[in-house]
Amino acid sequence: MIPPKLIGEALHVYTFHWLPDVTRGRSDQPETSTSSQITQEESLNRKKQLEIIVSLIPEDRGSVSVRFLLRLLSMVxxxxxxxxxxxxxxxxxxxxxxxxxxxxxxxxxxxHDHDSSGDHHQTYDIDPVMAVLEGFIIQWRKSYSRDEEQSMILISKIAKLIVSYLQIVSTDANMS
Incomplete structure (x- = not known):
């Protein structure tokens, strides 16, 4: 049997070899060249690849990093x-x-958005982060009710993470 960590690493390498434009296409400049535009067929192929990659991620916690999972979520x-x-x-x-x-x-x-004048600005999509946080809270309530000390350490760590995140995104003038 292949170790879950090895499968996760193989999926990580494959993803960034075969789906590089998806993660790199987020520059501060609007895309203007037609060479950087992907065709509808390419987009469908990438979507299918992404769905296959996600389906192959082992269920074992830590088989892939949370950073990789967040990047995949961004690709979704x-x-x-x-x-x-x-x-x-x-x-x-x-x-x-x-x-x-x-x-x-x-x-x-x-x-990244473009306003009506065509100017490029960055706003933060906080919905995926909120969804991940909500999922964490549900899981935390189920799993950490027995060990109060560990539970408080974990929830404090997550609270600091979210506060730091909110401090950064709150500087965006486009955030409500």
């Missing part, structure tokens, strides 16, 4: 993949949220 949003794939990733991220850093949340889930 960019490619418009199945909501069920997004839910699977949200659940997996929730189980490993304590491993995340504010930068993981900030850098991997931004949304």
């Amino acid at each position: 949003n960019i490619l418009g993949a199945s909501p069920s794939i997004g839910m699977i990733l949200i659940r997996k991220c929730s189980f490993q949220l304590e491993e995340a850093t504010p930068n993981d949340l900030i850098l991997l889930l931004p949304s």
Whole structure:
């Protein structure tokens, strides 16, 4: 039997070899060249690849990093993949949220928009982070009710993570 960590690492390498434009296509400049635009067929292929990758992630906690899971969640949003794939990733991220850093949340889930004047600005899509946090709280209530000391340490760590995240995104003038 192949160890789950090895499967996770293979999926990580495969993802960043075959789906690089999805994660790198988030620059501060609007895309203007047609060479950077992907065709509808390419987009469908990438969506299918992403869904297969997510389905192959081992259930074992820690088989892939939370950073990788968050990046996949970001890809789900960019490619418009199945909501069920997004839910699977949200659940997996929730189980490993304590491993995340504010930068993981900030850098991997931004949304770039263009306003009516064509100017490019960055806003943060906080909905995926909120969904991961909600999943974490549900899991935390089920799993950590027995050991109060460990429970308080974990919830404090998550609270600090979310406060740091909110401090960063709150500086965005476009946030409500």
